[in-house]
Amino acid sequence: MSNQAQEAREALGARLRGFRKDAGFASGRAFALATGWQESKVSRIENGKQNASEDDIRVWCTTTNRSEQIEDLIATVRHIDELWLEWRRQxxxxxxxxxxxxxxxxxxxxxxxxxxxxxxxxxxxxxxxxxxxxxxxxxxxxxxxxxxxxxxxxxxxxxxxxxxxxxxxxxxxxxxxxxxxxxxxxxxxxxxxxxxxxxxxxxxxxxxxxxxxxxxxxxxxxxxxxxxxxxxxxxxxxxxxxxxxxxxxxxxxxxxxxxxxxxxxxxxxxxxxxxxxxxxxxxx
The missing domain is CATH 3.30.870 (Endonuclease; Chain A)
Known part of the structure; x- marks a missing residue:
């Protein structure tokens, strides 16, 4: 992945981490329990090691009472995807x-x-x-x-x-x-x-x-x-x-x-x- 795409993904992860902490989930484990996800998935998304899907964004924002951010963050996810274009699609x-x-x-x-x-x-x-x-x-x-x-x-x-x-x-x-x-x-x-x-x-x-x-x-x-x-x-x-x-x-x-x-x-x-x-x- 290009550095630009990776930096954007890390920035998104940091923003989501902030949402989690502001909502009172002190740890990734607590958030994982609330969402039914694996703790490792929470960590990978927050640290920019895994792409967050549009559904992930919806769940994250709903769980942290940030539903008003869903549209903006989904646009961010789509922009990250556009930085890395699959040849098969092109x-x-x-x-x-x-x-x-x-x-x-x-x-x-x-x-x-x-x-x-x-x-x-x-x-x-x-x-x-x-x-x-x-x-x-x-x-x-x-x-x-x-x-x-x-x-x-x-x-x-x-x-x-x-x-x-x-x-x-x-x-x-x-x-x-x-x-x-x-x-x-x-x-x-x-x-x-x-x-x-x-x-x-x-x-x-x-x-x-x-x-x-x-x-x-x-x-x-x-x-x-x-x-x-x-x-x-x-x-x-x-x-x-x-x-x-x-x-x-x-x-x-x-x-x-x-x-x-x-x-x-x-x-x-x-x-x-x-x-x-x-x-x-x-x-x-």
Whole structure:
């Protein structure tokens, strides 16, 4: 869970603890007896270790004579849930809708900071490479197959590489050059694409070599949009970071990752080495 969501959950727990004590329940055990809950559940909710459900809020507020707070606290619970969006819910109708949602964010952003340790950033992908990633998304999440539409929508983001005065700071792990999506020909096409975008005026493409000394652990991929939003992807969910203090941590992480990166000719050498690797492959 993101720090922002966790902090909100802890704040809710502290507020509920205050309600309990104000109502005369000196201990979590006494409150558990009154509600028929396990004492451990009371403790987990109060300490932000467990999400309170909407029904939990109703019971808590009714038991502590704070019924007037039910509506407000249920809104708080729903807000916490929104900070952590399940992929299955986002992708319920296929992958295209999620790709469409990214376009307004891209159109407003002036400075991009992108970190992908194991695959090529979506906006730099070829159509063949993107299609292979979407096929995996469809199979993994068992969602409707709209690979073609999702790929087209992802490629639509590439217009922003050439329009306006946007700055793209992109870091890839060396593994991204070797993570095989679609076989040798697809990968060679994708690597050639990276060579071509390196020449764009406002594109800074760095690679963190696999043996480079690291100043911070690689962690998950993340995308920073100005200093306003960070999107972080995991297998189960994508979460949005908007709290300034948290965004500063991602900016710091990006700066530390940059210290391990190479640029220019060294990046070309790494890409050519990866192309040579695929040239030597006899089959896909």
């Amino acid at each position: 992708l319920a109708t296929g992958a295209e809708k999620r790709q469409q949602a990214a376009i307004p964010v891209y159109s407003k952003t002036k400075v991009f900071r992108i970190w992908h340790p194991t695959l090529v950033w979506g906006t730099l992908q070829t159509s063949e490479y993107a299609a292979e990633t979407f096929k995996q998304v469809v199979n993994y999440y068992e969602i409707p197959d709209d690979t073609e539409a999702a790929t087209a929508k992802r490629l639509e983001r590439q217009q922003y590489l050439y329009r306006g005065d946007r700055i793209f700071n992109v870091l890839l792990g060396e593994q991204a050059l070797y993570s095989n999506f679609g076989g040798k020909e697809v990968m060679k096409g994708q690597l050639d694409r990276l060579l071509s975008v390196m020449g764009l005026a406002r594109m800074s493409l760095g690679i963190v070599p696999r043996s480079a000394p690291l100043r911070i652990w690689p962690g998950n991929s993340f995308s920073m949009f100005d200093d306003k939003l960070v999107l972080v992807e995991t297998f189960s969910a994508e979460f949005s970071v908007t709290q300034p203090r948290e965004i500063e941590l991602y900016a710091k992480a990006f700066a530390l990752l940059k210290q391990s990166a190479v640029y220019g000719t060294a990046v070309r050498d790494l890409i050519f080495a990866a192309i040579h690797h695929y040239d030597r492959m006899s089959t896909d």
